[in-house]
Amino acid sequence: xxxxxxxxxxxxxxxxxxxxxxxxxxxxxxxxxxxxxxxxxxxxxxxxxxxxxxxxxxxxxxxxxxxxxxxxxxxxxxxxxxxxxxxxxxxxxxxxxxxxxxxxxxxxxxxxxxxxxxxxxxxxxxxxxxxxxxxxxxxxxxxxxxxxxxxxxxxxxxxxxxxxxxxxxxxxxxxxxxxxxxxxxxxxxxxxxxxxxxxxxxxxxxxxxxxxxxxxxxxxxxxxxxxxxxxxxxxxxxxxxxxxxxxxxxxxxxxxxxxxxxxxxxxxxxxxxxxxxxxxxxxxx
Numbered sequence: 001x002x003x004x005x006x007x008x009x010x011x012x013x014x015x016x017x018x019x020x021x022x023x024x025x026x027x028x029x030x031x032x033x034x035x036x037x038x039x040x041x042x043x044x045x046x047x048x049x050x051x052x053x054x055x056x057x058x059x060x061x062x063x064x065x066x067x068x069x070x071x072x073x074x075x076x077x078x079x080x081x082x083x084x085x086x087x088x089x090x091x092x093x094x095x096x097x098x099x100x101x102x103x104x105x106x107x108x109x110x111x112x113x114x115x116x117x118x119x120x121x122x123x124x125x126x127x128x129x130x131x132x133x134x135x136x137x138x139x140x141x142x143x144x145x146x147x148x149x150x151x152x153x154x155x156x157x158x159x160x161x162x163x164x165x166x167x168x169x170x171x172x173x174x175x176x177x178x179x180x181x182x183x184x185x186x187x188x189x190x191x192x193x194x195x196x197x198x199x200x201x202x203x204x205x206x207x208x209x210x211x212x213x214x215x216x217x218x219x220x221x222x223x224x225x226x227x228x229x230x231x232x233x234x235x236x237x238x239x240x241x242x243x244x245x246x247x248x249x250x251x252x253x254x255x256x257x258x259x260x261x262x263x264x265x266x267x268x269x270x271x272x273x274x275x276x277x278x279x280x281x282x283x284x285x
Contacts, residue, residue, distance in 0.1 A: 112143045
């Protein structure tokens with residue numbers, strides 16, 4: 001077994017193109033349990049071809065679809081997360097950071113870019129849930145504030161796409177400080193009379209929901225997304241009541257006035273185009 005593991009398997013893996021393997025995988029839908037050919041799923045923006053369930057979509061793939069061709073420019077930001085608490089659960093926080101950075105080849109959970117949507121300049125801060133559950137720490141706050149400042153300087157619309165469990169507990173009070181930081185950044189956008197449009201994806205919870213994610217001029221949500229502050233079970237145990245089955249789902253929030261639009265992923269480019277056209281036209285008046 002050692003001989004196979006150490007000698008034969010590495011040689012086999014070296015002969016196989018990882019991208020080709022990924023495309024040919026069969027992926028099981030978490031909603032209807034249907035098996036979907038990986039390439040078909042990717043071409044359908046990670047939406048189940050049987051039940052329309054919206055699976056996670058990485059920011060890089062999402063923005064390739066959303067932004068005009070050849071306009072995407074990645075914005076670098078200061079990644080200076082510090083393990084001031086020497087935090088350790090099953091792993092050290094410093095090790096978790098390194099693993100997450102290696103996983104997505106990025107300094108922190110925010111993918112910060114600028115580009116255009118049907119000619120309208122935008123700055124986009126999109127969260128990657130693979131990076132420690134999209135949790136917001138100091139570096140994510142740095143990225144968010146920088147994105148807002150660039151939007152103001154370049155008179156661009158600011159689009160935020162959260163996918164997050166909330167504040168990053170490993171950074172303690174420093175992570176909670178990012179909530180007022182992001183709120184102050186949105187205040188800059190508001191004072192500059194620029195649109196802030198939020199696309200709520202699954203999940204958007206905790207301190208992210210309690211800060212910038214619900215401060216958009218317009219809130220769009222993907223179908224079936226979980227959006228809330230505390231978890232459903234926590235609320236049920238606190239209030240000692242059974243909550244509706246669809247509580248905290250995008251459709252429930254639309255019905256109760258918390259979001260403005262629930263839109264299929266295929267429609268997002270058209271939706272953003274229309275919203276930018278309307279909001280920018282009104283702001284010029």
